[in-house]
Amino acid sequence: MAVNPFVSGFACRCPNCGRGKLFTGYLKVAERCEACGFDLRAADSGDGPAVFIILIVGFIACFGMLFTEIAYRPPVWVELLVWPLIGTVLCLALLPPAKGLMLAMQFQNRASEAGGADVAPVIPVVPGAGAGPTVNPLAPPQVDLPADTPPEHER
Numbered sequence: 386m387a388v389n390p391f392v393s394g395f396a397c398r399c400p401n402c403g404r405g406k407l408f409t410g411y412l413k414v415a416e417r418c419e420a421c422g423f424d425l426r427a428a429d430s431g432d433g434p435a436v437f438i439i440l441i442v443g444f445i446a447c448f449g450m451l452f453t454e455i456a457y458r459p460p461v462w463v464e465l466l467v468w469p470l471i472g473t474v475l476c477l478a479l480l481p482p483a484k485g486l487m488l489a490m491q492f493q494n495r496a497s498e499a500g501g502a503d504v505a506p507v508i509p510v511v512p513g514a515g516a517g518p519t520v521n522p523l524a525p526p527q528v529d530l531p532a533d534t535p536p537e538h539e540r
């Protein structure tokens with residue numbers, strides 16, 4: 386049975402079996418899953434998790450700062466002490482699950498960042514569905530143009 390990428394990702398577990406640890410350090414991905422031996426060396430989330438966390442935590446911190454300023458009017462030094470601290474703690478706490486989720490999604494979708502091929506979805510062939518030519522429903526429609534139509538780059 387396939388592992389839910391949200392469950393294994395948020396728990397920082399192997400995207401293949403959902404049991405082995407994904408990280409050997411704070412954010413360092415293990416080379417292999419300790420439980421199933423799944424090869425994790427191709428895992429590369431880039432800066433994707435950091436971007437999401439910056440946007441999410443930035444919204445929370447800015448909204449919180451504006452809300453407390455309008456609702457309670459605390460001294461400025463309190464705002465400058467509390468919200469950067471909350472933002473830093475939230476970023477550090479949310480980065481591992483965000484990276485785990487992104488890696489799990491990459492492995493599940495066979496993304497090239499996880500060693501996959503980024504292939505188009507396979508179109509099932511229905512036996513006996515007709516003797517005509519096979520038509521790819523994802524391809525752009527074919528338009529019959531008159532014979533004297535100039536090439537596309539000259540139109």
Ligand SMILES: [Zn+2]
Nearest residue numbers: 399402418421
């Ligand atoms: Zn595993």
